[in-house]
Amino acid sequence: MLKKLNLNSGMIPVISVVFGLILGAIIMLVFGYNPLNGYRSLFTSALGTPRSIGETLRQATPLIFTALGFSVANSAGFFNIGLSGQALCGWVASTWFALSNPDMPRFIMLPLAVLIGALAGAMAAAIPGVLRAFFGTSEVIVTIMLNYVFLYVGNHLLHNVFSREIMTSMDSTKKIGANATLRADWLTDLAGGSRLNLGIFFALIGLVIVWFLMKKTTLGFEIRGVGINPYASEYAGISSKRTIILSMIISGALAGLGGVIEGLGTFENFFAQGASLSIGYDGMAVSLLGSGSAIGILLAALLFSVLKIGSAGMNIAGIPPEIVNVVIASIIFFVGVKYLIQLILSKRPARKVKDNPKDKVVISEGGEL
Amino acid sequence: MSIIAVLTIIISSTLVYSAPLIFTSLGGTFSERAGIVNVGLEGIMVMGAFGAIVFNLTFAPALGSMTPWIASLVGGLVGIVFSAIHALATVTLRADHIISGTVINLLAPALAVFLVKVLYGKGQTDNIREQFGYYKVPGLNKIPVLGDILFTKASIPAFLAIVITFVSWYVLFKTRFGLRLRSVGENPQAADTLGINVYVLRYAGVLFSGLLGGIGGAVFAQSISVNFSASTIVGQGFIAMAAMIFGKWNPIGAMGASLFFGLAQSLAVIGAQLPGIENIPSIYLQVSPYVLTVVVLVCFLGKASAPKADGVNYIKSK
Numbered sequence: 167m168l169k170k171l172n173l174n175s176g177m178i179p180v181i182s183v184v185f186g187l188i189l190g191a192i193i194m195l196v197f198g199y200n201p202l203n204g205y206r207s208l209f210t211s212a213l214g215t216p217r218s219i220g221e222t223l224r225q226a227t228p229l230i231f232t233a234l235g236f237s238v239a240n241s242a243g244f245f246n247i248g249l250s251g252q253a254l255c256g257w258v259a260s261t262w263f264a265l266s267n268p269d270m271p272r273f274i275m276l277p278l279a280v281l282i283g284a285l286a287g288a289m290a291a292a293i294p295g296v297l298r299a300f301f302g303t304s305e306v307i308v309t310i311m312l313n314y315v316f317l318y319v320g321n322h323l324l325h326n327v328f329s330r331e332i333m334t335s336m337d338s339t340k341k342i343g344a345n346a347t348l349r350a351d352w353l354t355d356l357a358g359g360s361r362l363n364l365g366i367f368f369a370l371i372g373l374v375i376v377w378f379l380m381k382k383t384t385l386g387f388e389i390r391g392v393g394i395n396p397y398a399s400e401y402a403g404i405s406s407k408r409t410i411i412l413s414m415i416i417s418g419a420l421a422g423l424g425g426v427i428e429g430l431g432t433f434e435n436f437f438a439q440g441a442s443l444s445i446g447y448d449g450m451a452v453s454l455l456g457s458g459s460a461i462g463i464l465l466a467a468l469l470f471s472v473l474k475i476g477s478a479g480m481n482i483a484g485i486p487p488e489i490v491n492v493v494i495a496s497i498i499f500f501v502g503v504k505y506l507i508q509l510i511l512s513k514r515p516a517r518k519v520k521d522n523p524k525d526k527v528v529i530s531e532g533g534e535l
Numbered sequence: 536m537s538i539i540a541v542l543t544i545i546i547s548s549t550l551v552y553s554a555p556l557i558f559t560s561l562g563g564t565f566s567e568r569a570g571i572v573n574v575g576l577e578g579i580m581v582m583g584a585f586g587a588i589v590f591n592l593t594f595a596p597a598l599g600s601m602t603p604w605i606a607s608l609v610g611g612l613v614g615i616v617f618s619a620i621h622a623l624a625t626v627t628l629r630a631d632h633i634i635s636g637t638v639i640n641l642l643a644p645a646l647a648v649f650l651v652k653v654l655y656g657k658g659q660t661d662n663i664r665e666q667f668g669y670y671k672v673p674g675l676n677k678i679p680v681l682g683d684i685l686f687t688k689a690s691i692p693a694f695l696a697i698v699i700t701f702v703s704w705y706v707l708f709k710t711r712f713g714l715r716l717r718s719v720g721e722n723p724q725a726a727d728t729l730g731i732n733v734y735v736l737r738y739a740g741v742l743f744s745g746l747l748g749g750i751g752g753a754v755f756a757q758s759i760s761v762n763f764s765a766s767t768i769v770g771q772g773f774i775a776m777a778a779m780i781f782g783k784w785n786p787i788g789a790m791g792a793s794l795f796f797g798l799a800q801s802l803a804v805i806g807a808q809l810p811g812i813e814n815i816p817s818i819y820l821q822v823s824p825y826v827l828t829v830v831v832l833v834c835f836l837g838k839a840s841a842p843k844a845d846g847v848n849y850i851k852s853k
Contacts, residue, residue, distance in 0.1 A: 245633055247574075247633075247637070297832075301833050303829075303832045304780075304832070306574065307776070307777060307780060307828065307829075307832060308832065310574075310776075311773070311777060311825040311826070311828050312825070314770055314773070314822070314825045315822045315825045318818060318821045318822050319818065322821075326816070326818075440766060441766065441769055447637070447640075450637065451641070454634060486648070486649045486652035486653065488646070488648045488649040488652065489645075489649055490645075491641065491644075491645030492645045492646050492649060494641065494645075495638050495641035496638075498634065498637070498638050498641065499620075499624065499638045499642070502624060502631060502634040502635050503628035503629070503630045503635075504630075505629040505630070506628045
């Protein structure tokens with residue numbers, strides 16, 4: 167029974183993607199669009215030229231980081247919806263540092279800027295971690311609220327605190343110097359002039375490091391242990407407080423790196439934000455689809471990037487590109503209702519395994535809501 | 536500026552900004568009292584706003600000044616339909632409540648803007664002509680001082696929201712339905728043993744949140760933004776959720792918190808006109824609702840406040 171379930175759960179993401187695409191097709195049909203044209207145009211726009219492939223990989227880079235961030239916290243039973251805010255902190259901090267030190271040599275600047283961005287994200291995430299560990303405050307609410315706080319504070323820093331010398335207009339900073347950029351000429355040339363940058367290698371290294379951390383180190387074991395059963399872990403001598411805070415710090419640092427990629431790689435500046443960064447929620451979606459595993463996150467990030475970059479192709483086919491976000495949301499919906507898919511896959515409902523709802527709270531709920 | 540004039544500005548704009556929050560936080564209260572965590576309130580508000588604006592633009596010539604009221608009901612209906620997705624996922628299909636709610640939040644703006652583009656060929660609707668304005672309440676506005684402050688530039692949706700708050704309180708705490716609804720949020724196993732249909736009641740809770748959240752979105756769109764675009768609802772649903780928690784899952788508490796958050800939001804908008812407040816940098820007013828929510832959660836909220844089985848899927852044993 168268990169074995170069968172495991173096999174099935176590997177199928178769930180694939181089936182969810184298929185269902186999501188089909189649902190998108192149905193919606194397109196209902197409103198009189200041709201879904202085949204739409205999807206064809208989507209895939210050509212995302213993968214048709216070296217430049218579009220470069221852009222797709224570029225889009226995947228921050229998503230890998232935010233997804234890794236979500237998965238680390240989630241392993242500790244912590245639902246980090248604050249990825250957007252943490253990424254924003256990383257973006258603002260690294261860009262600000264880079265702009266303020268235009269003359270620093272590159273081999274000092276780049277590691278420092280990246281580190282500062284990661285630290286900013288980590289500090290932003292430590293707040294809900296500490297509150298949860300010591301006061302039992304729901305991290306879901308705290309992280310959602312902090313997303314807005316960081317959004318407004320980021321814009322406030324840009325408008326009122328940044329020195330006029332590093333701004334080009336009220337709403338945007340200058341471009342960072344050559345000493346801090348993550349772009350490289352050979353990569354840009356290879357990818358047909360896209361914004362693909364060195365971040366993609368950082369992301370791949372990040373995947374390996376997080377996999378190693380979670381699967382091969384004591385800390386990873388403790389994080390997973392606390393996620394599965396905090397009481398048993400405590401009994402076994404693992405401090406669940408310390409583990410929760412550490413997992414949040416790692417999660418925030420990873421999300422912060424996602425923001426660093428945007429700041430030093432994709433845009434090379436910081437500009438006023440109208441809403442929470444989409445890489446936050448998308449990263450969460452990527453992690454859910456990839457079931458939190460390294461290879462799953464890589465594949466899911468690539469898929470979502472294809473969809474995101476390809477949405478311009480929907481526009482070319484005359485279909486409102488928002489349909490792509492509908493597809494993404496439906497994919498996550500189907501991942502979320504995996505019980506339905508399990509029901510379809512196995513004639514016997516997977517009921518016995520999850521009979522005790524109390525376990526469920528501990529595993530998947532972050533805290534008291 | 537006289538004190539009365541200042542108070543009039545503050546109170547009338549507080550009420551305008553509070554009304555959508557009150558409706559939506561009441562919705563959240565119903566859902567969570569039934570044991571279903573609803574982070575999807577934001578998305579429900581988006582769909583309510585969308586439905587109301589489309590209805591308003593289409594039927595305003597025929598319905599005249601009644602339009603915003605009927606459109607709000609339409610927004611509520613759209614909210615019900617949309618919240619049914621959340622109910623289906625969490626109650627019947629055992630999805631994680633936060634994941635399902637997040638799906639709702641991802642889906643709503645995408646779907647709504649998609650439909651706006653299908654209907655109007657652009658990403659943002661025109662401004663509506665019939666909107667909730669300020670009303671002079673005849674009779675009551677003659678009361679000295681109080682009449683000036685409360686009833687000369689009154690927001691009727693806000694007064695209605697306050698009335699509905701007390702109705703909701705009565706329904707939740709004084710009727711059989713309310714008792715049963717709360718029982719499935721506290722201890723669904725026990726409720727089930729007593730013959731209460733847990734699934735039906737949980738559906739009811741979520742659909743109520745759809746109705747009230749949809750109305751909340753509709754009221755916001757028709758009194759504050761007066762059109763619909765992707766940026767119409769940005770965070771009000773989350774603030775309403777915070778208000779519900781701040782209010783300890785009690786309708787009257789949720790209303791109080793909504794009024795408070797409405798005040799904070801409106802100060803960020805009207806602060807520049809007010810003596811004493813115009814010197815506070817707007818950033819403090821902008822972040823105050825969010826920071827206060829966190830502070831309140833940490834300082835004043837015991838762990839035991841949420842319904843016991845909030846966020847826990849009920850799986851009936853054989």
